[in-house]
Amino acid sequence: MGAFSLITDTERRVPRVVVVGLASCFGCQLQITNAEQYLMQILGQIDLQYWQLVTSEDMPDQYDVAIIEGAVTTRESEETCKAVRAKAAHVMAIGACATTAGVTGMAMPGLDGRIAEVYGDGLPDASGEFIAPRPVSAVIPVDSEVRCCPIDPLDFVAMLQRALFGSNRSLDTRTLCSDCKRNETECFYNSGTLCLGLVTRAGCGARCVNLGRPCNGCAGLSPDANLDAARAACDTYGVSRADFDKALEMFNQVNPVLAESGDE
Ligand code: SF4
Ligand code: SF4
Ligand code: SF4
Numbered sequence: 001m002g003a004f005s006l007i008t009d010t011e012r013r014v015p016r017v018v019v020v021g022l023a024s025c026f027g028c029q030l031q032i033t034n035a036e037q038y039l040m041q042i043l044g045q046i047d048l049q050y051w052q053l054v055t056s057e058d059m060p061d062q063y064d065v066a067i068i069e070g071a072v073t074t075r076e077s078e079e080t081c082k083a084v085r086a087k088a089a090h091v092m093a094i095g096a097c098a099t100t101a102g103v104t105g106m107a108m109p110g111l112d113g114r115i116a117e118v119y120g121d122g123l124p125d126a127s128g129e130f131i132a133p134r135p136v137s138a139v140i141p142v143d144s145e146v147r148c149c150p151i152d153p154l155d156f157v158a159m160l161q162r163a164l165f166g167s168n169r170s171l172d173t174r175t176l177c178s179d180c181k182r183n184e185t186e187c188f189y190n191s192g193t194l195c196l197g198l199v200t201r202a203g204c205g206a207r208c209v210n211l212g213r214p215c216n217g218c219a220g221l222s223p224d225a226n227l228d229a230a231r232a233a234c235d236t237y238g239v240s241r242a243d244f245d246k247a248l249e250m251f252n253q254v255n256p257v258l259a260e261s262g263d264e
Contacts, residue, residue: 071098
């Protein structure tokens with residue numbers, strides 16, 4: 001683990017990159033193709049050895065940068081993460097599933113009952129042993145993350161550039177409202193409408209709010225989030241606290257901060 005830099009690599013080898021999918025809809029891998037005009041440029045900077053979306057070949061034995069999409073939901077995927085970590089100089093988690101457990105995390109609580117509901121008594125061999133859904137960072141140290149459901153292609157390109165060339169720029173910890181205020185859009189709370197931007201990690205540029213839709217928190221909770229203050233704001237603007245807490249579950253179901261905050 002640690003800084004991986006093309007510039008300081010003594011062999012000046014083109015970085016070998018793999019893209020791995022765990023429990024996900026593969027939508028974030030698909031988003032990579034939407035980087036369109038930047039894609040050929042990226043491909044000139046890397047040796048793309050494996051991309052799960054487009055191949056049924058096995059993963060190579062050696063690589064430098066591993067991009068992981070999807071939540072960890074089985075023992076097998078847990079072992080995959082550990083094996084990847086042991087080989088890659090840089091591990092990047094992409095998408096809500098990989099960074100917060102995302103929609104997959106909504107299978108909690110009552111996971112066993114849900115599995116039984118879907119599979120009955122006979123789990124398919126291919127599924128392996130299920131474990132509680134968790135983000136990649138709950139299993140191995142992660143060097144960088146691209147958040148949201150799905151990822152923004154240009155965020156991905158920017159993060160990959162950082163991974164390739166080394167960067168000490170840290171991830172945003174601010175809440176989304178700071179971006180939203182810069183965009184000078186009117187706050188949804190003024191019309192009594194729930195918006196999770198109050199507690200969601202900044203970074204997407206308040207994409208949904210700019211399109212006239214409230215944030216549903218796909219970037220996950222910000223470390224700077226003040227849940228108590230946000231619930232108090234709900235009271236002030238006539239938004240239901242219960243609705244606020246329910247909405248948070250979509251992308252933060254397995255976030256310990258949410259569990260600790262409890263119900264007010
Ligand atoms: S974050 Fe969203 S788009 Fe990406 S893999 Fe998960 S469900 Fe699909
Ligand atoms: S709560 Fe939503 S609409 Fe209001 S400022 Fe924050 S991000 Fe913008
Ligand atoms: S505005 Fe909210 S829901 Fe939309 S992309 Fe950003 S973090 Fe995700």
